[in-house]
Amino acid sequence: MEYSKKTLSIKSWAEDDRPREKLLLKGKASLSDAELIAILIGSGSRNETAVDLAKKILNSIENNLNRLGKLSVSELQKFKGIGEAKAISIITALELGRRRRLEEALEVPKIKSSKTVFNLMQPIIGELQHEEFWIVFLNNSNKVLLKYQMSKGGLTGTLVDVRLVFKKAIELYATAIILCHNHPSGKLQPSNADKMITNKLKQAGETLDVKVLDHIIITENAYFSFADESLI
Template identity: 70%
Template sequence: MQDKPTSFSIKDWADDDKPRKKLVLKGYAALSDAELIAILIGSGNRDESAVALSKRILASTNNNLNELGKLTIKQLMQFNGIGEAKAITIIAALEVGRRRRGETAQKITKINSSKDVFELLQPILGELPHEEFWIVYLNNSSKVLHREQLSKGGITGTLVDIRLVLKQALEYGAVGIILAHNHPSSTLRPSAADKQITNKLKIAAEALDIKVLDHVIITEKAYFSFADEQLL
């Protein structure tokens, strides 16, 4: 008589195999962030399983995947068990996720609220270490005609050319524009300069029958709307 095949529970599997088998049996939604990263790196080091090492890497970024995505190859290689190939794999996977969010944002063709502005531009601006100023040009149905980076600056601020904004608005046939820029510091409070440029653009645009509909400050996870806060 043949012996029956031995059945193993998940606790009997090798530590580095557990996340893979768990994904097969229960689906990707059942895995923690650390378990998903463990699948990417495949193995840990002499003292840690892939999951334990992944947990330690995540802990260094306060368990924030966006912060993890900002680490360089050199920074990741500081962890025992992470060589160049594993570091590249982690960075590549997180970049794919970022681009996936960007594709979702491209499907937004009409702006109905400040949240739509955030969803449209957060994948572009949310994680930048420097400040950028963008303009979204809209028609009279609030459909997006064009979005464009107007300027790029250091972490302390960026320059805005009002004449260029209005010239392009006329070229695109826009009747409304939305201003947007990011705050790398993650603060949502508008600065005096933010308020000043908003007011200048609003006054200049009104002379051409173009309306400044909003100015949205974007950070990694949140946003501030001048329109929502009745600052326009």
């Protein structure tokens, strides 16, 4: 008499089909969501493997791991073969995954180029209808210590207090700064006022040993870098 995998325990499967062994042999990326959940579950029921049970759970929430992470202990226990301990294991694993994603999102970025600055600041000021002037404060590894709005102006411009810029730099022990502001008009060319404030901040930074690395003008879809254009 032949038996399907569904009526056999995972231990009786071919080695490549066992989730734990598969992870050891081929790495974690080789496992499906169902196989990963099966490892958490450990065992299924008398007539169902842990993998089949995991597939059933995933099918119920349209294979959406975000929805799985929102299920309660009691909702998971509605599946035959899932007791309180197994439900808690699933919820715990998904919560750890959620916290890991959060930490990755908050990870301190490292500035490697003007494009990095644009990607960092465009979501903040790129689509505004008024002008804002921001400073990105960096440590000696060019990692961002703080993104700070120095001033907010109207359609025609904004003012920057040099003393406040370097007061903040000293408080943060920053070794470098990058100047950023947006042009609501969409024009990328720096104005005379842009060039003047850049030189003023650069000179002040030299006195305090805080380097002004760049000044980035940002619009909705593009940017202008003083450093790239050898203007700083």
